Amino acid sequence: MKAIKTTVLTKYYGASRGIIDVDLAVEKGDFYGFIGPNGAGKSTTIRVLLGLISPTSGKAEILGKDIQKNKTEILASVGYLPSEFGFYGNMRVKEMLSLSSKLRKQNCEKEAKILCERLDLDAEKRISQLSLGNRKKVGIVCALQHKPELYILDEPTSGLDPLMQREFYTILQERNAEGATVFLSSHVLSEVSRYCKNAAIIREGRLLVSDTVSNLGHTGVKRISLRGVKNMPEIKDIRDIKTQNDTISFLYGGRTDELVKILASASFEDINITDPDLDEVFMHYYVKEESK
Amino acid sequence: MTVFLHELKQNRLSVMIWSAVIAFMLGVSIMIYPEMSSQMGDFSDMFANMGAFSDAFGMDQINFGEFMGYFGVECGNVLGLGGPIFAAITAVSVLSKEEKNKTAEFLLTHPISRGRIITEKLFSVITQIIVLNISVMAVSCIAAIVIGESPEWGKLALIFLAYFLLDLEVAFICFGLSAFLRRGGFAVSLGITMAFYFMNILANITDEIKFLKYITPYGYTDSGYIIKNGALDFKYMWVGMLFAAAGIITAYTVYTKKDIK
Incomplete structure (x- = not known):
């Protein structure tokens, strides 16, 4: 029951x-x-x-x-x-x-x-x-x-x-x-x-x-922000790209270790990798739902 | 009993004030009767012969110079207006106020059925109307004894019974309305009472629209008829009781299924 x-x-x-x-x-x-x-x-x-x-x-x-x-x-x-x-x-x-x-x-x-x-x-x-x-x-x-x-x-x-x-x-x-x-x-x-x-x-x-909450939280998506990036490399699996002044941020859905390898060749001043906030989690499931 | 008692507690001040005001006004009207009657003499005939005006307030049928006649008219003016207005505003808000004050989500999520809530609230309205009518009746009787009148008690009781039924009918109709409303409905309830009141006056003046007496509960509170016949006017009364029943049935059918906002 x-x-x-x-x-x-x-x-x-x-x-x-x-x-x-x-x-x-x-x-x-x-x-x-x-x-x-x-x-x-x-x-x-x-x-x-x-x-x-x-x-x-x-x-x-x-x-x-x-x-x-x-x-x-x-x-x-x-x-x-x-x-x-x-x-x-x-x-x-x-x-x-x-x-x-x-x-x-x-x-x-x-x-x-x-x-x-x-x-x-x-x-x-x-x-x-x-x-x-x-x-x-x-x-x-x-x-x-x-x-x-x-x-x-x-x-x-x-x-x-x-x-x-x-x-x-x-x-x-x-x-x-x-x-x-x-x-x-x-x-x-x-x-x-x-x-x-x-x-x-x-x-x-x-x-x-x-x-379960732990599965939901690990959407496999990270929000990546790069400040002062030059010659931005090509990355697969990214979306919701936002550019503000010299900062570019995007949602990345691939493997994090691969991202780090790709980014190793790029030059930038600062990087931030965070879990997406609630809106973005919604967005993630929403996009998934629509693409079904 | 919890909802019933809670309802009475919430409304005790309102009942007390309305009862006190109506009883006071009717009491004073009775207390000044000796002086009025000593000065009136011939005026009595005049009151009864003012054509449409006398008809409108039913004064053509009664002897204003006698205590019962005087009392009937005064009672119609004071209790006949105050009673149903109190009944209407109390009944129209008794269900709707829960949604208006957002207490519906509190009350209706307790283990008590909506039908039970409606019943207890209905009985609280009836109780309040009884309290008001008994207070007014007690004060009136005392006032009559104080001025040394010995009215025909049976007919006096019938007049009070008529106004009690009037209050109940108005209350039950407004109770039915209350099930639909999500806000106060004060204006609506007052409007209904006034409409009934003026319908009666119009029906008194013009014979062609006498049928309005079937619709308005004031049809069976005509003290002239009651004093003359020693009975209520049943042909008007049963229609009123049908309206009252319809109000209650509406309240149960609508409110038990209502989507609470």
Whole structure:
């Protein structure tokens, strides 16, 4: 039984595209990253999974149950953090937390207290007086306090400062170690590559690739920048060439040792070899997809 | 019960203010009755014989010089407007506000079915309307006793029942609308209430459009009819109850399948 499984899941908003034929499989106990640029369909997928919107076609199962038939049952074992956390007018943090636990018919007071302490959140304050980051923490505690089997987190760290992000991921890793499944969406590749075991990349509503994070990161492509290069040698397998002042940079898809041999004959002032940034990783998979 | 209680808690201030204001205004209207009636004398006839104006407010059918007649008209002006406006704005926002305030993603991702949420929210609206009507009724009765009147209690109760049903009908129609909306809908709800109100006035003036009384819930709150017959005007009332039922059915069918934005 998979924690999340979607089969040719499709959602159209009227005529406009949400997601198309998404096949996603997340194993139980996984720490899964769902990566894509804004508007790619990350939130749409998550919202379908939670039954907030109904799919146009296709199927989705969570913990082996159909999301449309067993929605309430599924929601009982899921903790969800929306990307934008809305709150009720004049409520205090603790009131919001207790409302959430009452809706779950669970007593989560003890866990809520621990989480508030770890995330440095004052439960007595009114939510309307909190900063954006602190409001996000209220959402996090709501999603975590009942210790669910599956965490679905939509852009969980946006608005959190780096220290809090680290604490938050530490908590998630503890939960993951206890057997819970974590599924989070992000457009920050570095946090996905640091914490997630597996990941999928979505672009323009379609799932491009899903693999282990280490495989995804090693796209076999490097970004090469050469400054002050003279008599540029001919190199195969390069694309996305950019020239700025005396610097030329390009993506190289071949073997790195061969590149070094070729470059040995060239004369240049400086060289930089880096992993491509997220946009370029997208580009890589996007080009691959198109050339299929 | 959680959503129901949460809803009441969120709205307690609004219910308290609306109840207090309406009860106060109607209470004052009753308290000044002795003075009004002593000065009125012949004016009573005049009020009843102002042609279209009297027709419009249903004053041709009732004796303004008697307490029940006076009360019926005042009640129509105060509770007859305040009640449904409160009912309308409360009901129209009860579902839509979750999306407007982005709390829908919080509420609807808890293990509670949408049908259950609709039911609890509906009952919270009904409860608020009951609280408002009972407060107004209690204050009115006390005021009537204070000024030494002994109205026909049965008919008085029927008048209050009529306005309670009016509130419910307006609320249920707006509740149905609320399922479609993603924003407040304050203007829409107010518009509906006003449209009903003026429909009734027009129907009172012109016989050719008397059929409007079937559409507007004010058709069965006519205190003249209630005082004369000691009963509600059922031929208008059942149409209203159909509208109310349609509103509730709409709310359930639309909101249980709605895509939440």
